[in-house]
Structures are given as C-alpha cells and as structure tokens.
Amino acid sequence: MSDTTQNGSVLAxxxxxxxxxxxxxxxxxxxxxxxxxxxxxLFVMLTFIMPIxxxxxxxxxxxxxxxxxxxxxxxxxxxDANSGEAPGEEVFTALAADLQIAAEAKLHTRVGSRLNYExxxxxxxxRKAGRKVKKWDVENDGPFxxxxxxIHKGWGDPDVWRTIQTYSPKFTNGYFLNAADLQKGADxxxxxxxxxxxxxxxxxxxxxxxxxxxxxxxxLAYPVAWILANLPARSANLLMILVLLPFWTSLLVRTxxxxxxxxxxxxxxxxxxxxxxxxDDARLVMINNQFGTxxxxxxILLPFMILPMYSVMQTIQPTYLRAAKSLGATNWTAxxxxxxxxxxxxxGAGSILVFILSIGYYITPELVGxxxxxxxxxxxxxxxxxxxxxxLAAALGAILLAVVLVLYWAYDKIVGIDNVKLG
Amino acid sequence: xxxxxxxxxxxxxxxxxxxxxxxxxVVKDLNLSMPKGEFLTMLGPSGSGKTTCxxxxxxxxxxxxxxxxxGGTSINNxxxxxxxxxxxxxxxxxxxxxxxxxxxxxxxEVRKLGKSEREEKVMRALDMVEMGAFGxxxxxxxxxxxxxxxxxxxxxxxxxxxxxMDEPLGALDKQLREKMQFEITHxxxxxxxxxxxxxxxxxxxxxxxxxxxxxxxxxxxxxxxPDKLYEEPQNSFVAxxxxxxxxLEGVVKEINDGVALVQLDNGDLIDAKPIxxxxxxxxxxxxxxPERVEFNKDRMPEGAxxxxxxxxxxxxxxxxxxxxxxxAGKDDFFVKTRNAPDQVRLTPGQExxxxxxxxxxxALDA
Ligand SMILES: Nc1ncnc2c1ncn2[C@@H]1O[C@H](COP(=O)(O)OP(=O)(O)OP(=O)(O)O)[C@@H](O)[C@H]1O
Ligand SMILES: [Mg+2]
Numbered sequence: 001m002s003d004t005t006q007n008g009s010v011l012a013x014x015x016x017x018x019x020x021x022x023x024x025x026x027x028x029x030x031x032x033x034x035x036x037x038x039x040x041x042l043f044v045m046l047t048f049i050m051p052i053x054x055x056x057x058x059x060x061x062x063x064x065x066x067x068x069x070x071x072x073x074x075x076x077x078x079x080d081a082n083s084g085e086a087p088g089e090e091v092f093t094a095l096a097a098d099l100q101i102a103a104e105a106k107l108h109t110r111v112g113s114r115l116n117y118e119x120x121x122x123x124x125x126x127r128k129a130g131r132k133v134k135k136w137d138v139e140n141d142g143p144f145x146x147x148x149x150x151i152h153k154g155w156g157d158p159d160v161w162r163t164i165q166t167y168s169p170k171f172t173n174g175y176f177l178n179a180a181d182l183q184k185g186a187d188x189x190x191x192x193x194x195x196x197x198x199x200x201x202x203x204x205x206x207x208x209x210x211x212x213x214x215x216x217x218x219x220l221a222y223p224v225a226w227i228l229a230n231l232p233a234r235s236a237n238l239l240m241i242l243v244l245l246p247f248w249t250s251l252l253v254r255t256x257x258x259x260x261x262x263x264x265x266x267x268x269x270x271x272x273x274x275x276x277x278x279x280d281d282a283r284l285v286m287i288n289n290q291f292g293t294x295x296x297x298x299x300i301l302l303p304f305m306i307l308p309m310y311s312v313m314q315t316i317q318p319t320y321l322r323a324a325k326s327l328g329a330t331n332w333t334a335x336x337x338x339x340x341x342x343x344x345x346x347x348g349a350g351s352i353l354v355f356i357l358s359i360g361y362y363i364t365p366e367l368v369g370x371x372x373x374x375x376x377x378x379x380x381x382x383x384x385x386x387x388x389x390x391x392l393a394a395a396l397g398a399i400l401l402a403v404v405l406v407l408y409w410a411y412d413k414i415v416g417i418d419n420v421k422l423g
Numbered sequence: 424x425x426x427x428x429x430x431x432x433x434x435x436x437x438x439x440x441x442x443x444x445x446x447x448x449v450v451k452d453l454n455l456s457m458p459k460g461e462f463l464t465m466l467g468p469s470g471s472g473k474t475t476c477x478x479x480x481x482x483x484x485x486x487x488x489x490x491x492x493x494g495g496t497s498i499n500n501x502x503x504x505x506x507x508x509x510x511x512x513x514x515x516x517x518x519x520x521x522x523x524x525x526x527x528x529x530x531x532e533v534r535k536l537g538k539s540e541r542e543e544k545v546m547r548a549l550d551m552v553e554m555g556a557f558g559x560x561x562x563x564x565x566x567x568x569x570x571x572x573x574x575x576x577x578x579x580x581x582x583x584x585x586x587x588m589d590e591p592l593g594a595l596d597k598q599l600r601e602k603m604q605f606e607i608t609h610x611x612x613x614x615x616x617x618x619x620x621x622x623x624x625x626x627x628x629x630x631x632x633x634x635x636x637x638x639x640x641x642x643x644x645x646x647x648x649p650d651k652l653y654e655e656p657q658n659s660f661v662a663x664x665x666x667x668x669x670x671l672e673g674v675v676k677e678i679n680d681g682v683a684l685v686q687l688d689n690g691d692l693i694d695a696k697p698i699x700x701x702x703x704x705x706x707x708x709x710x711x712x713p714e715r716v717e718f719n720k721d722r723m724p725e726g727a728x729x730x731x732x733x734x735x736x737x738x739x740x741x742x743x744x745x746x747x748x749x750x751a752g753k754d755d756f757f758v759k760t761r762n763a764p765d766q767v768r769l770t771p772g773q774e775x776x777x778x779x780x781x782x783x784x785x786a787l788d789a
Contacts, residue, residue, distance in 0.1 A: 322483050323516035325503040327530035328581065334504075337529070341520045 052401070059394035062172040065164065068111045069098040073168040081162040086155070092144040100138055103130040117389050118174065118183075119163040125154045175395035199379065199396065206376045207403070209294060210358040216298045217305040217354045218347060225309035225346070229316070243306050251300065255367045258296040262286040262368070288370025296364050301357055305350035312346030348415055356404055376400060432456040432492075433617055434480070434585065439489035441475055441641075449475050451641040453489070457619070457634075459584070462611055464620045466628040467638030468664070473621045474513075476638075477587050480619065482506050493585065504533075509578035509586040509616075513593055515570045517562035523549070523573055524558035530581040548580040551610065568599045575607065579614065586611070589621045604631050625665055629653065637661050654712075658699060659787040662710040669716070669756050671709045675700050675786065683786045685709055689752045693728045695786040706789035713745070713759040715783040718775045719767060727778035732756065734773040744768065750777065 010018040034041075066073045071094035079087040102108040112126030129151050141147075148155040166184050167174060174184065181197040182189040191197070224243065228236050246254060261267050264283045272278040286292055316339060324334035362377040369375070376396060383393035411417065434457040441450035450472045457463050465473045478484040479491060482503035490497050498506055518526050524545050531541040549555045552572040562570055571591055578586050588607075592600045608631045611618045622628055628635045629649040637644045637652065637660075645657045656662035659670070673687040675697070683697040685707060693709065700707045717723050718732070735754050736747040743759050746769050750756040758777065760766055769775065 317514070317516070319512050319514060319516040320518060322481075322503070323510065323512055323518075324529070325483075326481055326506075326508060326510040327577070328504050328507070328533045329529070330504055330533075333533055338518055342518075 055394045055397050057394075058391055059175050059398045060171045060173065061391065062167055062174070063170045064111055064114050065167050066170055068102045068107050069095065069164070069168075071095075072098050072164070076161065076165050076168065079161065079165065081158065081165055084158055086145075086158055087161055089143050089145050091161075092148055092155075093138075093142055095148070096133055096136060096142075096144045097138050099126075099130055099133040100136065103134045113388070115163055115167060117178070117387075117392065118167060119159060121154065122160060122163065125152050125160065128152050129155070175391040176399070178392055179395040179399055199376070202374070202376045202379055203399070203403070205290075206359055209290060209297075209373075209375070210355050212294055213297050213301060213358045214305075214351050214355045216294065217302055218351060220298065221302055221305035221309055221350060222343075222347070225306050225313050228306070228310045229313035230318075240310075243303055246300065246303060251363055252367075254300060255296055255364050258292065258299070258368060259287060262292050262295065287368055288373065290369075290373045292368040292370070293365050293373035293375075296368050297358055297361060300364060301354045304353045304357060308349035308353065309343065309346035312349070313343050316342045344415070348411070352408070352411065355407070359400065359404060431458055433459040433461075433494055434619070435490075435492040436476070436480075437490045437492070439476075439479065439486045439491060441472070441479060441484065442487045448487075449641055450479075450486075453641075453643065455636065455643065455646070457617060459617055460615050462608060462618045462620065462631060462633045464622060464628040464632035464635045465638055466622060466625060466635050466664075468623060471638040472641045473623075473638050474589055477510075477589055477619060477621055481508055481510055481587055507581075507583050507585075509581070509583035511571075511574045511578045511586070511588040511591045513589045513591065515562070515574040515591075517570055517573055517577070519562055521561075522558065523554070523560050523562065523565070526562070526573065527558075527577050527580050530577065534581060544580055548576040551579070552576045552606075567594050568603065571595065571603060572606075575610070579610070579616070583616070585617045585619070587619045587621075590623070591620075592622070592624075592627065600627070607631065629665070637664060639664075656698075656710065656785065656787070659708045659710060659789070662785065662787060667713050667757060667759070669711045669713060669750075671711075671751055671753070671756075672789065673707060673709065675703050675705045675707050677703050682781055683707075685786055687751045691730055691751055693730065693784065694781040695784040696782045698785045699788050700786050707786045708789050709784055709786050711779055711784045713757040715779050716758045716777050717779060718758065718769070718777045720776070723778050724780050727780055728784075729776045729778040732775050732777045734769045734771050734775065736771055737769055748775075748777065 012018045012021040014021070072091060075091040075094040076087060079091065099108055102111065108126050108130035109123065112123035112130075115126075116123035129148065132147075132151050136144075136147075154160055166172075177183060177189050179199050181192050181200045183192050184190075228239055228243070231239065259266070263269070264285065264287075266287070268286065269278065269283045273280050273283065278284060286295070320338050320342070321334050324338040325331070329337065359375075360377050361375060362381055365373055365375045366378050366381075369378070377400075380393045380396050380400075383389045383396070408417075434455070436453045436455040439450060439453040440448055442448050453476060455463075465476060467473050475484060479486050480493075482498070482501065486499065491499060493506065493508075517523075518529070521529065527545040527548055528541050531544055536544070545558070546555065549558055552575055554569060554572055554576065557565065557569065557573075562573070565573065571594075574591065575588075578588075591607075592603050595603060604627055607618075607620075620628075620631065629652070632649060634646060634648050635652050636646045639660050645652060645661045647655070647657075652661065653666055656665060662668050663670070671687050671693070673685045673693075676684040676686050676692070678684075678697055678701070681697070683695050683700060685693050685695050687693065687709075695707075695709050717727065723729070730750055732748040732750045734746060735749055738745040738747070742762055744762060744766065746758045746760070747754065748756045748758060
C-alpha cells in the first residue's frame with residue numbers, strides 16, 4: 001500500500017516516506033553484501049591498495065636528510081642560497097656533529113647517495129668526510145669549516161649546500177620534477193639541459209607505442225573473435241586452445257622466438273633474401289627497435305583482446321543479423337549497423353586491458369626493444385634494481401598511474417564505461 | 424481453395440525438400456500455394472519443420488530441392504535482403520543498441536528514404552500499433568507485449584506484401600496473447616498483406632487464419648480452413664492434434680453406401696463415415712468429437728448408434744461439463760455438454776447409453 005502526501009512524495013505503509021524506507025531496506029542489504037566480501041576486501045587492501053599507497057608515499061617522501069642531519073638542517077635554514085658563498089662556521093659545526101653520529105651508524109653514505117641523485121658528486125664528499133669526522137672531537141676541535149674544505153674543497157661549493165637545503169624538508173616534489181625532466185632552479189622549476197631530458201620522451205613513446213599495439217590487436221583480434229563466436233562449439237573450442245596456447249609457453253620463450261624470426265640473420269630476412277625481394281646487404285632491421293617491440297607485444301597481448309571480444313560476440317544472437325537482412329540491409333550494412341555496435345563493449349574491454357598492460361610492459365621491450373624501443377617501465381626497473389633511486393621510480397610509477405586514470409576517465413566520457421563488457 | 428497449379432498464387436512451394444545434415448529430411452515434399460492477402464498458419468508439434476519452411480521463404484536457408492516462388496518468380500537465388508519480406512522473429516530481434524524509432528527507421532534508411540518521409544512513416548507505424556509515445560525508448564525498456572508490437576510495426580513499416588511471423592506471441596500471457604491475436608489479424612486484413620504465421624498453439628491457429636497447414640514430420644498433413652480442419656480431419660494425426668477428440672480402435676467389417684461398419688476391439692459394432700479406409704479388414708481409428716456425443720435419450724438423433732458406457736468422473740468447468748466415461752473397455756472417453764438449465768449432471772457409477780450420428784464419427788487411418 002502506498003499513499004501520497006500533499007507535496008507529492010509517496011508514503012510507505014507505516015507512514016514514513018517511501019524513499020527513506022526503501023533506502024533503509026537497501027542499506028541492510030548493502031551491509032550484508034559488504035560483510036560477505038569483507039575477506040576479499042581485506043586481501044585486496046593488503047596486497048593491492050597498500051603497495052600503491054606506499055609507492056605514492058615514497059614518491060614524495062624525503063626524511064633521510066632531516067633525519068640524518070637534523071642539526072645541519074636547522075642551522076642551514078637561515079642561509080641564503082643566492083648569496084654565492086658557502087654557509088658559515090655554525091653550519092659546519094652542526095654538520096660535524098651530525099656526521100659523526102651518522103658515520104657511527106654508517107648512515108652518512110646513504111644521505112650521500114640520496115643527494116647524489118640531485119647533484120652528482122655529492123656522495124664522494126660524504127664518504128670522505130664521514131671517514132675523517134669519526135676521529136674528531138666535536139666539542140673542542142673547531143672551527144670545522146677549514147677542516148671540511150681540506151677534506152674536499154667541494155664543501156665550499158654553494159651548489160652543494162643549495163642541494164642540501166632544498167632537500168631538507170620531510171617531503172619533496174623533487175622526484176616528480178625529475179620524472180618530468182625538470183629540476184629545481186634558483187627560481188622555481190626549470191627544464192633540465194637538453195641532453196639530460198629522457199623521461200618525457202619515454203612517456204610519449206610508451207603512449208604512442210601502446211596505442212599502436214592496441215590498434216593492431218583490435219585489427220587482428222576482431223576477425224578471430226568473430227570466427228570463434230560463429231563456429232560450431234567443437235571447432236570453436238579447438239581454435240580457442242590455439243588462442244590460449246601462447247599462455248602456456250613462457251613469455252621469454254615467445255619473445256626469444258621473435259628474435260629468431262626478426263633478426264637480420266633470422267627466418268624472415270633469410271626468406272626474403274632467398275626470394276630475392278631484399279638484397280643480401282640490405283637486410284631489414286626488424287629487431288631491437290620499435291618495430292620489433294610492437295610486433296612481439298602485439299603477439300603477446302593478442303589473447304587479452306580476443307577473449308573479451310569473443311565473450312561479447314557470443315552473446316550477439318544471429319537473429320539480429322537475420323532481422324537486419326530481412327529488413328533490407330546488405331551483408332555489410334547489417335554488420336556495420338547492427339553487429340558492430342553490439343560488439344563495441346568487447347572492443348572497449350579488450351582495448352583497456354591491452355593498453356594498460358602494454359603501458360606497463362617491461363620484459364619484451366627490454367629484450368627486443370634495443371634503445372629505441374624501450375618503455376618507461378624499463379626505466380622504472382632500472383631505478384629500482386640498478387640505481388636504487390626508489391623515490392624516482394615511485395614518482396614515475398605514480399605518473400603512469402595518473403595517466404592511466406586520466407585515460408580511463410576520458411574513455412568513460414567518450415565511450416561510457418558501462419559500455420565495457422567482459423562477458 | 425488454391426492449389427499448386429493456381430495461376431494467381433502469390434507464394435508457392437513446389438516439391439520443396441530440406442535437409443540440414445544430408446541424412447535426414449526435415450522438410451519432405453512440401454507443396455503449398457497461397458493467394459495474395461491470405462492469412463495462412465503453419466501449425467504443428469515442435470520439430471516438425473515450420474521454422475525451417477519460414478526460413479527458406481525468407482532466404483536464410485536454401486531448399487535442398489524444389490522451387491519456391493514469390494509472385495510467380497523463383498526466389499531460390501535471390502538474397503534475403505532483396506526479397507522484401509517482412510519478418511517477425513520469435514524473440515522479436517529488436518536491435519538493442521537503437522531506440523524504438525531508430526529500429527523502425529532502419530529498413531527505411533537502407534532503402535534510402537528521405538528524413539522527413541522516414542519520420543512520417545515511423546510515426547504512422549508506431550501509431551498503428553498504439554505505441555506512438557515510445558519512440559525514444561530502448562527495446563529493453565519495454566514490456567514483452569510492447570516489444571512484440573514494435574517488432575510487428577518494424578516488419579510492416581516498409582510496406583512489404585508478405586510478412587512472416589514465427590511464433591510471435593509465444594512469450595506472452597494468455598490475455599495479452601488473445602488481444603494481440605485480434606490486433607494482428609485485424610491489421611493484416613486492413614492492410615491487405617499476405618501473412619505466413621507459425622505457431623504450435625491450435626487455438627491461435629483456428630481463430631486467426633484463413634487457412635491452416637498442419638505440419639507433422641516434414642509434411643503438410645492437412646491444409647484447410649479452420650472449420651473444415653476441425654470438423655473434417657483427414658487423418659488421425661490431425662484429428663488428435665486439433666481440438667479434443669475421442670478415439671476408438673477397431674477393424675472395418677464392411678463399407679456400404681458411404682457408411683463403414685466397424686467392429687471395435689471389444690466386439691461392439693458401430694457405424695462410421697469412411698475417410699481413409701477403403702476395404703473391409705483394414706484396421707481403423709474412429710474419431711468422435713466430445714461435443715457430438717449424446718446421452719440424453721430424448722435428444723438422441725434419429726438412427727444413432729448407441730454404445731453402453733459407465734460414468735467415471737464428472738468435471739465442472741463453468742460454461743461446460745466434461746464427463747469421463749468408460750466405453751468399449753477404455754476409460755478415457757470424454758463427453759462435453761453445455762451448462763444449460765435443463766442439462767443433466769451425470770454421477771460417477773451411473774450406467775448410460777451414448778450415441779452419435781454416423782457422419783460425426785470418422786473412420787481414419789490406424
Ligand atoms: N540449423 C540446423 N541444423 C540442423 N538441424 C536443424 C537446424 N535447424 C533445425 N533443425 C532440425 O530440423 C527440424 C525442424 O526444425 P524446425 O526449427 O523447423 O522446427 P519447428 O517446427 O519450427 O519447431 P518449433 O515449434 O519447436 O519451433 C528439427 O528436428 C531440428 O532439430
Ligand atoms: Mg520454430
């Protein structure tokens with residue numbers, strides 16, 4: 001039973017507005033549903049959300065300087081970086097005290113390498129100074145400025161001190177500036193020198209190549225998915241195994257296979273030369289460049305495009321095509337106006353999968369990309385495992401995440417995310 | 424009625440056969456001829472080949488053998504989109520990504536009609552099925568009956584002369600079904616279109632059609648107007664399939680002056696009209712409609728044959744009474760009587776005499 005009050009809202013049987021009692025009824029359901037998925041939610045939180053949170057935190061975190069050199073940081077606060085002179089004696093006194101403690105705990109080299117990311121050469125200053133400072137008596141051996149300069153005249157360089165001062169706050173945008181090919185200049189962010197710019201180029205290349213890979217996947221996957229969806233179940237299953245077969249072989253094996261195919265002494269080049277289509281001294285360069293990366297990655301990511309397309313196409317009943325034809329549409333019109341629009345959710349889902357996977361891909365570009373075909377993730381991997389600049393790696397990762405989210409948002413605006421169907 | 428050699432036949436099937444797998448014939452020797460404007464229903468049990476016939480006519484399946492003609496020309500080699508046949512599918516097949524108006528305008532667009540003409544025709548078609556206000560909705564936002572009407576409007580909007588409907592009312596409830604049955608026949612007659620309608624609901628077939636083709640096992644068992652089909656079934660399948668029917672089995676003793684004397688399996692003798700029995704000694708199945716059986720001595724027709732019967736059950740059904748009897752050793756013999764003020768209500772256990780006219784009792788194939 002329902003009733004309508006004067007202002008038009010509908011009342012439930014007990015007199016409360018229908019909207020509110022509906023909301024109450026739904027809330028109970030929602031809580032129950034939430035409790036049911038609580039373990040999963042917890043798992044996702046622990047294994048997924050927290051690492052991402054940690055990464056985002058690392059990309060701005062910078063407490064190593066203020067923690068290891070607390071007195072120096074305080075003493076340096078009043079120093080004017082634009083004065084063109086090294087700071088005064090009190091700063092060096094503080095530094096001596098800080099460094100002695102740090103050197104005992106063997107922490108001085110870590111500050112050194114942290115600051116070395118920003119101004120190359122600093123780490124050796126810290127290493128040398130640390131060794132000497134251990135033997136000093138901080139109370140009585142002053143003044144220290146001269147002694148520091150004796151250890152290394154770099155301690156008199158205002159740029160070194162500017163770096164220490166700039167990176168003394170607990171949080172920094174330095175990693176992000178770095179990741180965008182910028183640096184902290186005397187007055188705000190400025191571009192790095194032309195020859196040091198690399199990330200901007202890598203981001204652009206990653207986007208562009210992921211786009212190309214996605215498009216080639218769409219072009220290749222659509223007919224395959226169509227055949228799969230329209231074949232009788234038995235043969236479709238057989239074909240499906242062929243599609244899934246690549247999943248059963250190691251990624252490395254597949255990528256190496258492409259090396260064999262594409263290299264200059266490889267199968268394709270040999271065949272072309274044998275056919276006389278390519279001169280022996282003008283063999284095609286198809287590996288260790290962008291072409292090789294695109295070919296190998298399209299191959300590897302193709303199943304991720306085929307599967308969602310297939311599952312969407314399977315739900316499109318053949319009667320729609322028949323209906324279109326009975327209404328007078330030619331085969332092409334029936335496909336283009338009736339079948340294709342209904343398969344778009346599959347294309348959307350596949351594209352999002354492939355694009356996001358390829359944007360973060362690492363192994364294949366590393367193996368077949370050469371220098372021209374590497375992605376931003378290869379750079380991230382380098383910073384994580386070789387240069388150990390985790391903050392920069394985190395900042396690059398955060399930027400990548402932001403780009404993906406922006407693209408996702410744009411996709412939602414243009415195509416509509418409810419138009420994405422995985423099955 | 425028209426037969427296969429009729430010259431003004433609009434739709435013709437001539438000796439059509441169809442096999443999907445090269446082993447079994449799904450349609451065996453189909454001959455059918457329809458004049459323009461006829462409403463013909465294909466009626467038959469599941470799997471009897473009705474949809475297959477429709478698909479061959481629409482061009483989605485090719486006949487394995489034989490000729491299908493439309494307006495005198497063979498259409499075996501004309502692709503579906505050039506046949507100009509409207510079609511209502513069993514599941515409606517409304518395009519889910521288009522609005523109702525776009526669905527209706529689709530056949531007009533592919534025919535390259537101008538925008539204003541399209542809009543006008545779409546509006547007219549929507550009004551015709553009383554769905555004028557729904558043009559902007561998506562098919563998923565309509566009820567089953569509404570979708571059905573849209574499917575009908577879409578099949579009619581490009582003014583085809585022939586419309587095929589494959590169990591279009593299968594998914595609807597009884598009331599809506601009856602309403603739509605009326606609306607479809609009404610529309611078809613008003614527009615003068617030729618309709619081939621498929622159903623396995625016999626009431627639907629009888630109430631809607633000019634003629635009904637009863638399908639069984641890939642063959643037309645009987646092709647006749649509804650009243651003839653009901654009253655003069657040509658074989659025992661049709662008699663069984665259409666309406667309620669009592670059967671008694673026996674052997675033909677003799678045939679004289681168009682009356683067959685049949686000895687039932689328990690030894691009783693009855694008169695029957697020979698339909699497809701011709702010689703004494705043949706086994707036969709005698710069929711009598713329940714409403715043609717009389718047990719009231721005062722109303723018993725002149726010269727009726729009588730049999731002894733025992734009342735097993737009396738079923739009150741409102742407008743009629745259904746009484747189950749044991750006759751000639753079988754206890755599934757039904758009598759239907761009208762609920763009239765002077766009607767006798769039989770009680771179980773009662774012994775009565777039942778009788779009928781010889782021409783209501785048809786001796787068919789066994
Ligand atoms: N595409 C096909 N491939 C193989 N056999 C088929 C195919 N379509 C139908 N058949 C077979 O042909 C026979 C007739 O099918 P059809 O669909 O014409 O029956 P129907 O009379 O329409 O039945 P229903 O009332 O259940 O719709 C069935 O035995 C069916 O199994
Ligand atoms: Mg059917």
